[in-house]
Amino acid sequence: MLNLSLDKTNRRALISAIVASGTDDLNVMFLSFSMSSIMADLAINGAQAGWIATITNLGMLLGGLVFGVLADRYPKFKVFKWTIVIFALATGMIYLTSSLPYLYLMRFIAGIGVGGEYGVAIAIMAGIVPKEKMGRISSLNGIAGQIGSITSALLAGWLAPSLGWRGLFLFGLAPLLLVLWMQLAIDDHAISDHASHQSDEDTEIAHLSHLFKTKALTKQTLALMVMTTVQIAGYFGMMNWLPTIIQTSLGISVKDSSLWMVTTILGMCLGMLVFGQLLDRFGPRLIYTVFLLASAVCVFLFQFANSQLAMVLGGAIVGFFVNGMFAGYGAMITRLYPHHIRSTANNVILNVGRAVGGFSSVIIGMILDASNPSTVMIFLASLYLISFLAMLSIKHLKAEHYQTLSHQD
Template sequence: MEKTLTRTERLDRLPYTRKHNKLLFGSGVGWALDAMDVGLISFIMAALISEWNLGRVEQSALVSVGFIGMAVGASVGGLLADRIGRRQVFALTLLVYGVATGLSALSTGLVMLIALRFIVGLGLGGELPVASTLVSEFAPKRIRGRVVVALESFWAVGWLAAAVVGYFLVPLENGWRWALALGAIPAVWSIVIRLGLPESVRFLESKGRHAEAENIVAELERTAGITPPDEPVDTEHSKAAKTTMGELFGPRFRRRTIALWLTWFGVNFSYYGAFIWIPTLLHEGGLTLVKSFEFTLLMTLAQLPGYLVAAILIEVWGRRATLVSFLGGSALSAVCFGFAPAIAEAIAPGSDSWQYGVAMLFGSLLSFFNLGAWGALYAITPEVYPTTGRASGAGAATAFGRVAAMLAPILVPIIVVAGLGVLFAVFGAMFLLAMVAAWFLPENKGKALAEY
């Protein structure tokens, strides 16, 4: 007699269907809108330096306050998602940051803009770990990593949109206000998310809401041409085994928690320290505002193939090997980008075109490897903890990473005084820290998500 599968086992055996695609696209658009918001601040800051005569301290405060909000939002959002549901929190966080970003366009001064950027961070920080958890919990186990990397690739689409807006809109009179006004789009999208996406079956099962979970799984099966069983089996969850925040550093999870937190810290420090400041650093290095935005736009295009290669390798090499490899490439690219002027000068002394070309080469490689690493990191993070603490654990790791994202913009103006090479050598060192830490993460390629 054939064994009757539990709902989570039935989810894992499914082929990839149009329902999965709807979930991926619905979550991915929210993800892209998030990226556009984060990316826009790097272009807006470059414009506000001239319009509001911002000093280094004010520039750092404007950037860092958003990451303070993201750290708080990630922690709270993860906890809420394990209590009231992934979809609910996803929609709520989109609404919060969409409204706050739209209101930022009306800012009358730096204080108002900083206050609203904190609220934006709350929504943004809560959304990212929750969205990756939701998608991960629906994806069939044989392609789960690839699906989550595909979700993360929407970040490149959003950052590219920010670069396009920054290039064409921000240099215009009051262009930065119109750019921020576009941030109200997520407020509308949150309604679509709330009405159009299903709640996580694993979450519903953990709360004993078996009838709701069965309806969702049965609909997915019918979409795939599979007849649901007459007598479905509930997935059992032991209340004694529920994961609490305190247990993240207990004997069971301590090693993986430390490794995950350090990986998130190193990646966040280098990514946000570099990409938030690159337009401003290029502008201060002699490029016009439009030319620095053009450089960033072209560099951003390399993120898309980075995601594509990571999505292929993550189900071939595995999550950990892919993450470690892309972090190593990020470290090397960061150092080479920092010393690009010296490299170009050694090849073709006094050539501006070589200066631009060499910087573009290593900047593009940095984009390629860095964003591929992000894809692998988001794929591995929801697999580290069981269902009852998955969103909380992912949110806590994300929050710790946002501490680095907050520190980096503050420290960049201090470190860059020693030279661009020194600054990007620091970024390379942080990538190496993340690479070493990633070796200690569990490998779950092809395995079912842990329920206990």
């Protein structure tokens, strides 16, 4: 699919960047599969439990801000390894939880590491891989995250009953083995960074303010934040609430809704693969237009699924379009910003989306309390139309401009 000609060092660095994205999703998803046990063991209510995820997202935002800047100022691969060490140690330390404040603290620290890892990994990939193939590499990065989520579900099902929820989090230490391998097998100084000499501007020291340096950059940054917010909001809305909605509307069991979850994740993976291929060939304007409008239509129509077969097939189609787009943000942001703020741009834009978009679960819950599932579907479909309008405001996304674009000044 890629036909990359890389030496051993760069091949290993690329693989480690992709695999790390799966390990951070695995650690984050441990919480989803442990929440009911945590609530019972610590005797906390739903609001207190909800803050665990919110605090994790806030940690991700801080990690994105801090490590994005650090990776643009110092050797990216060294910073990358530190992000993994932080979220792995903090996740493993949850094993020692005896109180809710301690759990909050560990999740916040884990969030810092996870939030920092994404943008740094994307920047490492962009330095190694030719720009015309970044869409496909970014799709593999997204698929690694889905594999991490599936692995988390399997570990929770196999191990949590015997080890308890604390024992499950001990497996969060596993990424330390990846860091050890990276330390022993990869020469940091021999990793390529193709674009590091792009312009005199790239010699500047990275600052968050550079994302808003001009009126055009400010408009672009805000538009991308809107798009990533919708991306995360749609994902959390679909994965957190749709199983509950379809259980209620179709009267099916949790087991059957789990089948929907599996087919939806498979649809997401296929969507990422296809999106990455199309992005590299046709550019973001056309492909995001197709996927955003298709997402709005598919999500709206999903409310009319009236059988288990329609639910499963519809879930796969919705997953294909809704989360297939995630593969494009790393590649697109990398191309739109100067090299010296590449990690900063990826981390800040995505983690603002995570922090704001993460509130979609709360909003959907409020809508269900006041209305019905149809209103939820209309709400989610409308978000994709808003993202479409935001995308149209970004310059240089047509194929003829995007294929030659290194960054926008």
